[in-house]
Amino acid sequence: RHMLRKTAVLGACLLAAVGPATAATHELKATKDTVHWGYFSKTLPHKLAIKSGDEVTVEMVSHHCGDDPELMIKGDKNLEEIFAWGPKGPGTTHDTVMRGMTGSGDGVHVLTGPIHVEGAEPGDTIKVEILDLYPRMNKDNEAYGVNAAARWGFHYGTNGKMEGKSALLGLITGAADTDTKREMTHVYKVVFGKNGDDKVAAYGDPVYSARYAQNNAVVTDCLQQPSELPEATREPTGPACIDGKQTWTGYTFPGLLTDTSKVKKDTSVAGRFKIPANLHVGSMGLAPSEVDFADSIPPMPYGGNLDNRRIGVGAAMYYPVAVAGGLLSMGDAHFAQGDGELDGTAIEMSITGKFKISLIKKDAVKSFANLDFPLLENVNEWVVHGFSYQNYLTELDPPSAVYGKSSLDRAVANTMRNARTLLMNKGFTEDEAITILSATGDFGITQVVDGNWGAHCTIPKFAIKELDESSVTYKQYTFAGTSQEYSGGSRTGGGPPFVTGLLLPLALLLRLY
Numbered sequence: 001r002h003m004l005r006k007t008a009v010l011g012a013c014l015l016a017a018v019g020p021a022t023a024a025t026h027e028l029k030a031t032k033d034t035v036h037w038g039y040f041s042k043t044l045p046h047k048l049a050i051k052s053g054d055e056v057t058v059e060m061v062s063h064h065c066g067d068d069p070e071l072m073i074k075g076d077k078n079l080e081e082i083f084a085w086g087p088k089g090p091g092t093t094h095d096t097v098m099r100g101m102t103g104s105g106d107g108v109h110v111l112t113g114p115i116h117v118e119g120a121e122p123g124d125t126i127k128v129e130i131l132d133l134y135p136r137m138n139k140d141n142e143a144y145g146v147n148a149a150a151r152w153g154f155h156y157g158t159n160g161k162m163e164g165k166s167a168l169l170g171l172i173t174g175a176a177d178t179d180t181k182r183e184m185t186h187v188y189k190v191v192f193g194k195n196g197d198d199k200v201a202a203y204g205d206p207v208y209s210a211r212y213a214q215n216n217a218v219v220t221d222c223l224q225q226p227s228e229l230p231e232a233t234r235e236p237t238g239p240a241c242i243d244g245k246q247t248w249t250g251y252t253f254p255g256l257l258t259d260t261s262k263v264k265k266d267t268s269v270a271g272r273f274k275i276p277a278n279l280h281v282g283s284m285g286l287a288p289s290e291v292d293f294a295d296s297i298p299p300m301p302y303g304g305n306l307d308n309r310r311i312g313v314g315a316a317m318y319y320p321v322a323v324a325g326g327l328l329s330m331g332d333a334h335f336a337q338g339d340g341e342l343d344g345t346a347i348e349m350s351i352t353g354k355f356k357i358s359l360i361k362k363d364a365v366k367s368f369a370n371l372d373f374p375l376l377e378n379v380n381e382w383v384v385h386g387f388s389y390q391n392y393l394t395e396l397d398p399p400s401a402v403y404g405k406s407s408l409d410r411a412v413a414n415t416m417r418n419a420r421t422l423l424m425n426k427g428f429t430e431d432e433a434i435t436i437l438s439a440t441g442d443f444g445i446t447q448v449v450d451g452n453w454g455a456h457c458t459i460p461k462f463a464i465k466e467l468d469e470s471s472v473t474y475k476q477y478t479f480a481g482t483s484q485e486y487s488g489g490s491r492t493g494g495g496p497p498f499v500t501g502l503l504l505p506l507a508l509l510l511r512l513y
Helices: 002-018 077-082 162-166 399-403 406-426 431-438 501-511
Strands: 025-026 035-037 039-041 047-048 053-059 109-117 125-135 143-150 184-192 201-211 219-221 245-246 281-287 293-296 316-320 326-335 351-360 373-380 381-387 442-449 456-460
Touching: 002 281, 025 047, 035 039, 035 245, 047 053, 053 109, 109 351, 125 281, 125 326, 162 501, 201 326, 281 316, 293 399, 326 351, 381 406, 406 431, 406 456, 431 456
Parallel strands: 025 053, 047 109
Antiparallel strands: 035 109, 039 293, 053 351, 109 326, 125 316, 125 351, 143 184, 184 201, 219 245, 281 326, 316 373, 373 381, 381 456, 442 456
């Protein structure tokens, strides 16, 4: 009976995806015309249209490249244009690279897309398989990323419930109040050569640290408010405009360019520690139906800024469709991140990915019936996501109130609810689902910095008889972050996906039959 069940599960997943016999391949480069800053939107015209089952190579650009333009922007024409700051700011309408949901920096990520999936309708599910991820090389054929300990980091206490913030006192020490509010930048260089392959990223080596925006290092022409906003609602963004210039003192607007010649760099950090490579996509999701423009920071039922370090090569994401075509966008790629993303960011890096995108029609797979949360699958695990607010866009008025209301107890409760729903959709009773979750489900903190805090639950397929029963010992498939280095790798260029990611699923598939 169990063999029949496993065969049925595998068959359903293979047959449910709608697509042509021969998939097409596409490339979506990141240019000033193919990215949008800081929001997901159903109003955006798509930049690429595909059919179910097509493969797409997508360039993703980090919004933190400006922390060191010499290392991460200069000499790259497309990046220079994306980060350009004109005489009236970076753009004053949504189609001229306006930054943020209203243009005031309320949303920060550079997102490539959207991608329209033919035939996708509300109630369907879009599956995104991650086949490859590799760093974008600079003019010197090197790759760099940055970790920013920024004002929205957990230890600053600027988001989440007020009653919980007293516990954060003393997490940042310093001789003066300004020291306890410091924002720090750590720049990392990618070291290649993992497993003897000079094209595979091994770890990130710190190059220097610096206090952000010191010595008037971040100055721009004055930002003009978006012309799309009614005059009465426009408010000045950032510091005062003096003689046509604004001098920024913190991470308060996305994409600012640092004059690193003014920065005092502490190079003593070099070689003191290293961060194992764990390339993944921080923000990927579909356009919501509830609003025209949704802030890119808080995650939502349709995905977005999940900041889950498991969304890497070998993983597949499932997103519920809310609007015709789905309108998939992605960005905020990470070189490495630990669970929690404590200081506000990962090692932010421009990364190129190869994805297979498939459409699963409504009711084609019972497990995805009425899916209202982003779901991750890898070879032997399901990873269920939950947030403080399942859908902050409808639960809060205004939605921006989420920044002051999130808590981990709500995030874990919603994660449990979603995990229970998944298991019950797979045929288990509620009581069976609860004992499975308690005995085998690993609940963890995804992030506590994105306004709508996130938790996740990892459910081993072995426990619910979706893997070969002869596999007596359950072994975690995705290793990353601070646990153990992943056995795959992230290369410097294109080519076929890593071998392990192909052979293990094939071996499991053969054993099922």
